[in-house]
Amino acid sequence: xxxxxxxxxxxxxxxxxxxxxxxxxxxxxxxxxxIIEEQGGHLSADEIYYLARKExxxxxxxxxxxxxxxxxDLDLVSELHLAGSRYRYEAQSGEHQHLVxxxxxxxxxxxxxxxxxxxxxxxxxxxxxxxxxxxxxxxxCEECSTTRND
Amino acid sequence: xxxxxxxxxxxxxxxxxxxxxxxxxxxxxxxxxxIIEEQGGHLSADEIYYLARKExxxxxxxxxxxxxxxxxDLDLVSELHLAGSRYRYEAQSGEHQHLVxxxxxxxxxxxxxxxxxxxxxxxxxxxxxxxxxxxxxxxxCEECSTTRND
DNA sequence: GTATGTGCAAAGGTTTTGCCCCAAC
DNA sequence: GTTGGGGCAAAACCTTTGCACATAC
Numbered sequence: 450x451x452x453x454x455x456x457x458x459x460x461x462x463x464x465x466x467x468x469x470x471x472x473x474x475x476x477x478x479x480x481x482x483x484i485i486e487e488q489g490g491h492l493s494a495d496e497i498y499y500l501a502r503k504e505x506x507x508x509x510x511x512x513x514x515x516x517x518x519x520x521x522d523l524d525l526v527s528e529l530h531l532a533g534s535r536y537r538y539e540a541q542s543g544e545h546q547h548l549v550x551x552x553x554x555x556x557x558x559x560x561x562x563x564x565x566x567x568x569x570x571x572x573x574x575x576x577x578x579x580x581x582x583x584x585x586x587x588x589x590c591e592e593c594s595t596t597r598n599d
Numbered sequence: 600x601x602x603x604x605x606x607x608x609x610x611x612x613x614x615x616x617x618x619x620x621x622x623x624x625x626x627x628x629x630x631x632x633x634i635i636e637e638q639g640g641h642l643s644a645d646e647i648y649y650l651a652r653k654e655x656x657x658x659x660x661x662x663x664x665x666x667x668x669x670x671x672d673l674d675l676v677s678e679l680h681l682a683g684s685r686y687r688y689e690a691q692s693g694e695h696q697h698l699v700x701x702x703x704x705x706x707x708x709x710x711x712x713x714x715x716x717x718x719x720x721x722x723x724x725x726x727x728x729x730x731x732x733x734x735x736x737x738x739x740c741e742e743c744s745t746t747r748n749d
Numbered sequence: 750g751t752a753t754g755t756g757c758a759a760a761g762g763t764t765t766t767g768c769c770c771c772a773a774c
Numbered sequence: 775g776t777t778g779g780g781g782c783a784a785a786a787c788c789t790t791t792g793c794a795c796a797t798a799c
Contacts, residue, residue, distance in 0.1 A: 473773050473778060494764080509781045514764060516779095530680035534789080535763065548727050557725050567713055568736050575707050576741035577698050583735040586718050591726035623753060623798050644789080659756045664789060666754095684764080685788065 466523055480504045481516045485526055491537040491556055529583075546584035552593035616673055630654045631666045635676055641687040641706050679733075696734035702743035 463482065464474050480501045485492060488500070498513045517538055520526035529537045529547070544565060548557040564584055572579045613632065614624050630651045635642060638650070648663045667688055670676035679687045679697070694715060698707040714734055722729045 468774090471778075475773070475779065477780070507781070510763095511765075511782080512780055536684075548722065548725055550727065551730065557727070559721060559725065561717065561721060563717055564714075567711070567717070568734075571709055571711060572698065572736055572738060575698055575709065577700065577707070577736065577738045578744050579736050579738040580701065581737040583733070583737070584718075585733040586722055586727065586729050587731040587733070588722060588727045588729040594728050618799090621753080625754065625798070627755075657756070660788095661757080661790075662755055 463523075463525065466525075470523075472519065477501070477505050477508055477512050478516050478519070480508075481513060482520060482525065485520075485538055486540045489540070491529060491539050493535045493537055495535070497538065544582070546586075548586045548588070548590075550590040550593055551587055552589050555590055557590070613673075613675065616675075620673075622669065627651070627655050627658055627662050628666050628669070630658075631663060632670060632675065635670075635688055636690045639690070641679060641689050643685045643687055645685075647688065694732070696736075698736045698738070698740075700740040700743055701737055702739050705740055707740070 467474055467478075481497055484497055484500045492500075494510065494513050494517060497517075498508065498510050501513065502508050517526060517528070521528055524541055526538050527541050529539065545558045545560045546564065548559060549555075550557075561584070565582070568579060568582050617624055617628075631647055634647055634650050642650075644660065644663050644667060647667075648658065648660050651663065652658050667676060667678070670688075671678055674691055676688050677691050679689065695708045695710045696714065698709060699705075700707075711734070715732070718729060718732050
């Protein structure tokens with residue numbers, strides 16, 4: 450099955466994707482994927498673990514990591530290195546980029562067609578076939594820059 | 600002393616920068632800074648440690664980390680999260696961005712005035728004051744994509 | 750001489766792995 | 775019934791910290 454990158458497969462499709470690879474659909478995997486999709490945010494493995502245990506109390510952190518690995522392979526989830534030392538995970542939902550506030554940690558997502566276009570041009574210039582891109586802008590959001598100036 | 604961001608201070612200036620803050624100029628710090636500048640690459644703390652020990656054999660890894668912390672504060676070095684789980688460090692040498700080959704790990708740097716301009720516009724739209732930006736394009740370089748197709 | 754800096758060792762935090770039992774197919 | 779997946783505990787990995795000694799100033 451081919452799911453166009455950037456288009457989020459529906460639950461039934463996810464099951465099919467897994468089965469195609471000989472993977473199983475388990476309550477743990479369902480819970481973890483649903484949490485990432487519903488929360489929408491940029492969750493750490495830890496936070497996912499915490500949330501998922503409400504549903505699958507005996508869940509272990511290693512299962513979270515293993516599941517995230519799998520979901521990355523399936524392009525259902527992507528792994529981010531924003532500020533701080535931990536990985537964060539989010540549902541794959543089309544190319545988008547991040548503005549990160551260094552004070553409060555808030556992350557604003559944006560899409561930018563010009564960026565994508567420019568990246569393609571840059572990659573061509575350097576003979577690279579792009580498979581992914583990341584734009585992160587760091588700074589201080591409106592609220593935080595006001596506070597800091599008080 | 601003010602060193603314009605993006606302009607690399609010369610050795611004498613570095614000493615002055617340190618002294619201004621009440622920091623000392625030690626052989627360890629000199630070695631680490633020189634390695635980062637000369638290697639030009641994107642070194643991990645580990646690699647810096649390894650190289651610097653040729654010169655300062657009793658150097659410890661914690662000194663490397665502490666020195667990197669200091670050099671970051673002075674804006675002489677910047678910390679990157681490219682592919683993989685470790686931090687990498689490079690000499691601060693003006694805004695530039697990275698193309699990363701996922702097969703061989705090669706990193707190509709590029710500068711892009713358009714990107715900077717666009718980032719400013721995006722940040723303005725979202726009320727963010729930018730202090731830094733990161734553009735990373737992932738893919739396969741010419742050589743590697745040839746090899747993979749064999 | 751006096752802080753600041755260093756080495757060493759230990760702690761810390763996050764992610765990965767091994768092993769054996771369990772459950773999805 | 776098979777085989778992939780999960781839980782647990784331990785290991786691995788990278789980075790940070792505490793402390794006593796060394797050294798740049």
